[in-house]
Amino acid sequence: MAAVLTAGPATVVATRARRRHRIRVLAFMSPWLIGFSFFFAYPLAATVYFSFFRYNLFQLRPVGLTNYRFLFKDPYAWTAIKNTLWLVVVMVPSRVLFGLGLAQLLAKIKRGGNLLRAIFYLPFLIPPVAATVAFVFVVNPGTGPINGIAAKIGIHLPDWFNDPAWTKPGLTLLALWGIGDVMIILLAALLDVPKTLYEAAAIDGANAWQQFRRITLPTISPVLMFSVVTGVIQTLQYFTQAMVAANASQGNADQAGTTTAPGYPDGASLTFPQTLYNEGFQQFNMGYACVLALVLFAVAMVFTLILLRRFHAFGDDD
Amino acid sequence: MTGTTTLAARPPAVGSPPRATVRGPRGRRLLYWTATHAIAIAMAIMFLAPLVFMFLTAVMSANQTLTGALWPSSWHWENFGKALTTDDGVMLRWLLNTLVYAVLATVFMLISSVPVAYALARFRFRGRKTAFVLVITTMMLPPQVTIVPMYIVWARFHLTGTLWPLIIPMLFGDAFSIFLLRQFLVTIPREYADAARVDGCGEVRTMLRVILPMARPAIAAVALFQFFYAWNDYFGPLIYTKPQTWTLAVGLSTFRAAHHVEWNLTMAATLLTVLPVIIVFFLAQRVFIQGVTLTGVKG
Numbered sequence: 329m330a331a332v333l334t335a336g337p338a339t340v341v342a343t344r345a346r347r348r349h350r351i352r353v354l355a356f357m358s359p360w361l362i363g364f365s366f367f368f369a370y371p372l373a374a375t376v377y378f379s380f381f382r383y384n385l386f387q388l389r390p391v392g393l394t395n396y397r398f399l400f401k402d403p404y405a406w407t408a409i410k411n412t413l414w415l416v417v418v419m420v421p422s423r424v425l426f427g428l429g430l431a432q433l434l435a436k437i438k439r440g441g442n443l444l445r446a447i448f449y450l451p452f453l454i455p456p457v458a459a460t461v462a463f464v465f466v467v468n469p470g471t472g473p474i475n476g477i478a479a480k481i482g483i484h485l486p487d488w489f490n491d492p493a494w495t496k497p498g499l500t501l502l503a504l505w506g507i508g509d510v511m512i513i514l515l516a517a518l519l520d521v522p523k524t525l526y527e528a529a530a531i532d533g534a535n536a537w538q539q540f541r542r543i544t545l546p547t548i549s550p551v552l553m554f555s556v557v558t559g560v561i562q563t564l565q566y567f568t569q570a571m572v573a574a575n576a577s578q579g580n581a582d583q584a585g586t587t588t589a590p591g592y593p594d595g596a597s598l599t600f601p602q603t604l605y606n607e608g609f610q611q612f613n614m615g616y617a618c619v620l621a622l623v624l625f626a627v628a629m630v631f632t633l634i635l636l637r638r639f640h641a642f643g644d645d646d
Numbered sequence: 647m648t649g650t651t652t653l654a655a656r657p658p659a660v661g662s663p664p665r666a667t668v669r670g671p672r673g674r675r676l677l678y679w680t681a682t683h684a685i686a687i688a689m690a691i692m693f694l695a696p697l698v699f700m701f702l703t704a705v706m707s708a709n710q711t712l713t714g715a716l717w718p719s720s721w722h723w724e725n726f727g728k729a730l731t732t733d734d735g736v737m738l739r740w741l742l743n744t745l746v747y748a749v750l751a752t753v754f755m756l757i758s759s760v761p762v763a764y765a766l767a768r769f770r771f772r773g774r775k776t777a778f779v780l781v782i783t784t785m786m787l788p789p790q791v792t793i794v795p796m797y798i799v800w801a802r803f804h805l806t807g808t809l810w811p812l813i814i815p816m817l818f819g820d821a822f823s824i825f826l827l828r829q830f831l832v833t834i835p836r837e838y839a840d841a842a843r844v845d846g847c848g849e850v851r852t853m854l855r856v857i858l859p860m861a862r863p864a865i866a867a868v869a870l871f872q873f874f875y876a877w878n879d880y881f882g883p884l885i886y887t888k889p890q891t892w893t894l895a896v897g898l899s900t901f902r903a904a905h906h907v908e909w910n911l912t913m914a915a916t917l918l919t920v921l922p923v924i925i926v927f928f929l930a931q932r933v934f935i936q937g938v939t940l941t942g943v944k945g
Contacts (some may be wrong), residue, residue, distance in 0.1 A: 349771075352849055356765035357777065359758035363818025367796070368784050374795035385801060430689065436682050446931060447690045451697075453923050453934070455878040457895040458916045461902060462700045465909055473699045476714040505696065509938055516939040558786075565788035568880040568895075576902045601790045601881075608794050609885060617794050625791040632786040636779060 372625070379618040395619045404590060404603050405620065411496065411591070412600040415566055419500045420559040424552065427510030434511075435518045445515070452508025460572040463502045464489050468577070489577035492596035499569055499597070510555050517551035518544065550638065557635045564628050567601040600624060697920075704913040711909035722910065729914035733904070737915060739890070740897035747809045747883070747893055748876035754816035755823055755872045756865065762819050763827030764853050768839065778828070785821035789881060797885060807888045812879070816872075823868040829940055830864035831857065867937030870930060874923060894919050 354361075379396070382389045399405055434445055451459065467488050469475045475485045488498035525543045534542065545552075574592040590606050591598025604624065608617030703711055704725055706718040730737050765771075766778055800811040834857060842852040858865065880895040887896060898919055902912045927934060 349769075353765055353769050353771045356761040356769070356849075359817065360762040360777070360781070360819035360824065363758070363815065364780060364784065367815050367818065368792060371792035371795035371799075374798075375792060378794060378798075385798065433682060433686050433689070437686055444686055444690055445935075446928070447693050449935070450924065450927060451693060453874065453927050454920050455895055455898075455923065457878075457880050457898050458919045459696075461898060461912065461916050462696055462920075465703065465913065466696045466699050471712050471714050471909065473703075473714070473716050474695065476716070505693065512935055512938045561786050561788070565790060567790070572880070572899050575899055601788065604790050604793075605881075605885075609797070614794050614798070621791050621794060624788055628787050628791070629783075632783055635786060636782060 375618045375621050375625075378615050379622060381615045383614040384612040385614065391615065395616045398616060399619055399623070402603075404595075404598065404606070405600075407591065407595045408598045408600045408603040411596070411598055412564065412566065414496055415499070415599070416560055416563050418496070419503050419566075420556060420563055422500055423503055423507060423510055423559055424514075424555050426504050427507045427514050427555065428552070430507060430511045431514040431518050434515050445512075448511055449508035452506045454506070456506075456568040457572050459506060460502060460569045461576050463505065464573055464576040467498065467501075489573050489597075490593055492594040495573070495593060495596040499573060502569055502573070510559070513551060513555060514548065517548040521547045554635070554638065557631050560631050561628055561635075564624060564631075565601050566599050567605070570597040570599045571602060571605075573597060700913050700917055700920075704910055704917050706910050708908045708910050711913075725910050725914040726918060729911045729918060732911065737894075737897065737918070740892050740894045743809060743887070743891055744877060744893040744895075747812055747879075748873045750813045751816045751876045752869050752872045754813065755820045756869060758817050758819045759823040759827060759868070760858070760865070761853070763824045763831055764857065766824065766828045767831035768836075768857075781821050781824050781828075785825055793885060800886065806886055807891060809883070809887060809891055809893075811886045812876070812882045820872065823872060826868050826871075826937065826940055827861065827864055830861055834860050863933060863936055864940065866930070866933045867940070870926070870933055871937060874926075877923065 380390060380392060382391045382394070430448055434441055434448070437444060454462075466472045466474050467485070469485065469487045469490075478485045486494040486497075488494045488501075521544060525547075526539055529539050529543055570591075574597045578592045590602065600620070601624065604617050604620040607613045607620060699716075702716065702718055705721050705723060706715070706725075707720060707722055710719055766774060766781070796811070797806065800806050805811055805814075838856055838860070839852050842856040847855065876893075878895060879893070880899065883891075883893040883896045887893065898915060901915050905911050
């Protein structure tokens with residue numbers, strides 16, 4: 329860089345080097361630059377544009393704010409918002425707490441720990457469609473083994489995916505089965521806590537709870553925060569399991585992604601992305617689907633910004 | 647399963663060093679040890695139970711699956727073959743479609759994302775931080791946000807009904823992979839690249855010959871994640887494909903409806919979808935776990 333300040337041929341060399349550097353950066357970055365513009369920036373702008381139209385792939389008619397006004401009157405949308413909110417409030421914290429519990433357990437176990445870790449992690453990798461179909465069968469009250477075993481020992485389990493009151497708890501249970509990702513991240517965080525801190529605390533006479541409260545929690549809190557925020561963002565897009573559970577328990581879907589009544593049973597499994605899918609790709613109300621997409625974008629963006637504040641620190645390594 | 651039972655049979659921490667003086671009486675430690683392991687084993691059984699029942703149901707007769715029986719009265723291994731060949735072998739076609747999607751998406755993703763991650767990790771340029779922030783943003787935002795206009799675009803190109811709308815974007819960088827690779831690449835000391843440059847390597851050669859071999863674990867992780875993302879993806883194929891181009895995920899979701907009471911075939915088909923994932927996981931467990939850790943813990 330000092331070469332820039334000296335006059336003469338050195339300057340020419342420096343500018344040429346800088347131009348070469350710029351071309352190199354551009355070349356390396358070009359896939360993403362194109363991808364970002366065509367597959368993100370453009371469709372986002374187009375979503376805003378189409379939200380002011382009625383559009384069914386053939387006819388494009390400007391309708392002003394009608395689509396936005398309809399959002400407030402659409403009973404499906406409100407059912408879906410309530411359901412998604414339920415999942416955010418219940419499923420996310422249960423997943424983080426359960427993941428923390430399992431991670432704590434694994435951190436304590438020395439021999440056989442690797443095998444247990446693999447067992448707890450495995451269900452996370454199972455394709456969501458397969459996991460959901462299997463889960464719906466296993467807890468099916470009439471024929472499923474789990475409800476069957478429970479009945480034999482005198483526990484009456486609910487009719488999970490056919491009972492509107494138990495559908496979302498059932499989905500939460502399914503999400504707890506797939507805890508792997510949260511558990512691994514929290515386990516890594518737990519193992520990163522310096523052992524000397526615990527030893528010092530033990531000498532000072534701190535009991536297990538005090539150690540957890542005063543040492544573990546503060547040290548892993550950034551990772552906990554990360555799990556909660558990413559969990560919220562994932563739950564906002566919760567789609568596959570809800571849809572497949574409805575189809576599999578209802579058992580009369582003749583086309584992929586079609587249900588006779590959205591959100592079987594009784595709207596209990598209708599999540600927000602599902603209304604977007606129904607409006608946009610079943611009813612072809614694409615303009616209105618764009619309004620729903622923008623709502624999703626706005627909410628997800630809030631949580632993304634929270635996450636970005638955390639990443640800020642390590643995006644900047646100069 | 648056998649592994650967990652041997653674990654239960656192991657004698658308690660007899661041989662552990664006598665640090666018990668700090669941690670309290672030995673009896674309490676033993677109790678604590680037993681409780682921890684008992685809970686862990688109970689949990690492990692619960693985690694495996696659905697998979698075990700899935701398998702046991704898959705080898706039952708169709709009638710038996712409706713009785714709530716736990717153990718097959720006769721073993722019908724032919725159910726797996728039946729699941730594969732039913733409806734003119736439709737499942738094999740789904741498998742083929744899934745492989746096309748997963749393999750091409752993974753290869754394309756690597757070609758496009760590695761240079762971007764390299765640039766974000768190594769080069770200094772104006773807008774680098776902004777670019778990185780945008781990568782994270784696109785990684786986090788739900789795919790449903792931009793789906794409507796994208797569908798319209800692909801419909802214009804007459805590519806709806808095919809897998810291409812899911813594969814082509816992978817030629818232009820995948821945000822999650824870029825992010826993960828970049829996180830790994832910044833941990834490689836600059837000196838290696840500098841040394842290569844002194845030896846007269848160009849930037850591309852430095853990347854390919856010096857840095858990428860060191861980044862092999864991260865590259866393996868993103869490749870596996872991408873492959874399984876495509877293997878598991880339901881929303882994308884649901885939007886874009888038609889029955890001829892369905893992937894396993896979409897096809898499997900209709901399987902139950904097509905075979906009303908034949909839970910054995912549904913479970914066999916489900917298990918066949920899950921099996922490759924389980925096998926690869928046990929072969930490449932470390933890659934997965936390192937990869938997940940890399941996304942969440944650093945910083």
